[in-house]
Amino acid sequence: MKTDKIYNIKYVDAYYSYAKSIDQTKLSVHEAHGYIERNADNIIIIFIKKGGANNKRTIDEKENIVKGLIIPDTALVSVVDTYQTDVLKNITTGLSVVVTWRDVVYVANLPRYDCSVMYTEGVLFRIEKDHIVLKNPETIRTYPSPIKNHPGRGLPTYLVIPISFITDITITK
Numbered sequence: 349m350k351t352d353k354i355y356n357i358k359y360v361d362a363y364y365s366y367a368k369s370i371d372q373t374k375l376s377v378h379e380a381h382g383y384i385e386r387n388a389d390n391i392i393i394i395f396i397k398k399g400g401a402n403n404k405r406t407i408d409e410k411e412n413i414v415k416g417l418i419i420p421d422t423a424l425v426s427v428v429d430t431y432q433t434d435v436l437k438n439i440t441t442g443l444s445v446v447v448t449w450r451d452v453v454y455v456a457n458l459p460r461y462d463c464s465v466m467y468t469e470g471v472l473f474r475i476e477k478d479h480i481v482l483k484n485p486e487t488i489r490t491y492p493s494p495i496k497n498h499p500g501r502g503l504p505t506y507l508v509i510p511i512s513f514i515t516d517i518t519i520t521k
Contacts (some may be wrong), residue, residue, distance in 0.1 A: 417455070
């Protein structure tokens with residue numbers, strides 16, 4: 349999928365909370381406007397830099413994305429609402445789990461075309477129809493290198509992850 353058209357993309361993203369307690373949780377809808385390309389199961393949204401016929405680019409050129417987002421194709425609101433998976437089969441709240449998931453990435457001046465892969469340990473606090481909530485999450489970005497703690501500013505108390513982002517979940521205790 350490559351286009352010269354400018355699109356309005358609606359997507360969801362994971363988010364951290366530093367609150368002492370958490371009541372209702374829901375996935376917020378975000379919007380981005382720009383040129384769209386697909387790379388495997390990633391959608392690249394290239395923010396509008398300049399208009400005109402000379403602003404064409406392709407992934408094959410492996411050039412830097414001046415500014416943009418890379419989102420999992422499962423982040424699209426139209427997909428999240430109908431996403432089906434067995435990843436949470438036999439998983440219940442209160443268990444210590446490890447979740448591997450794909451994250452939305454903001455890029456600027458990088459030749460990057462795929463989402464980050466995140467590894468989070470925590471207690472499964474809540475399961476909703478479209479997201480899970482982990483308590484006391486500890487997250488590291490495992491891809492791309494270097495491996496790095498996430499987020500960079502202290503340990504959050506909760507992490508909300510769209511179920512459609514999860515690639516694997518295992519019980520640790």
